[in-house]
Amino acid sequence: MANIQIFEPGLCCGTGICGVDxxxxxxxxxADLxxxxxxGGQVTRFNLAQEPLAFVEDEIAHAFLLTAxxxxxxxxVVDGATVLTGRYPSRAELGKWAGIQAHESAVQPEGSPRLLAMAAPGAALEAEAGCCGGTGGCC
Incomplete structure (x- = not known):
């Protein structure tokens, strides 16, 4: 199985999912990681603010940081090769690099909503209509 490493800019915490905004x-x-x-994929994240030594010790990350x-x-980086810069990989890309045979339903298309409707049938249509049922002038 491939070794996937993601070197990230300085974030407030290990995942960046903290704070108000x-x-x-x-x-x-x-979620994709x-x-x-x-x-069964092997993925490691390195946050510049929390793990700066990882950026110094890894030759690829160090050279990239000095250049870009x-x-x-x-x-x-996948198995020592730079595969993507400037944005995070998609679920499909991660699956491809990790050698995961994903079912089509498991791979989210880029830009698609990540949340599932957890209510009775038709609830999704009501939610799309807005809080006032699509009549305008909110509650």
Missing amino acids: VDEALVTVS DWTRSQ GEEGLPLT
Whole structure:
């Protein structure tokens, strides 16, 4: 199985999912990394603010940081090869690199909602109509 490493810019905590203003990309990548691990994939995250030594000790991350700076992060490395820079990998990319045979339903298309409707049939349609049932002028 491939070794996937993600070198991230300085975040407030290990996942970046903290505080009041949470970046949706961090929520998505955290869920995608959990999914990859649950399927047997090997993924390691390194946060520049919390693990700066990892950026010094890893030759690829160190050279990248010297060349592109923190602005170029995140950096994704698979088995010692740089495969992605400047954005987080998608679930499909993680599955591909990890060698996971994903069912089509398990791989979320880019930009699709990550939440599932957990209510009775038709609840999703009501939710789309808004809090006032689509009649305008909110409650």
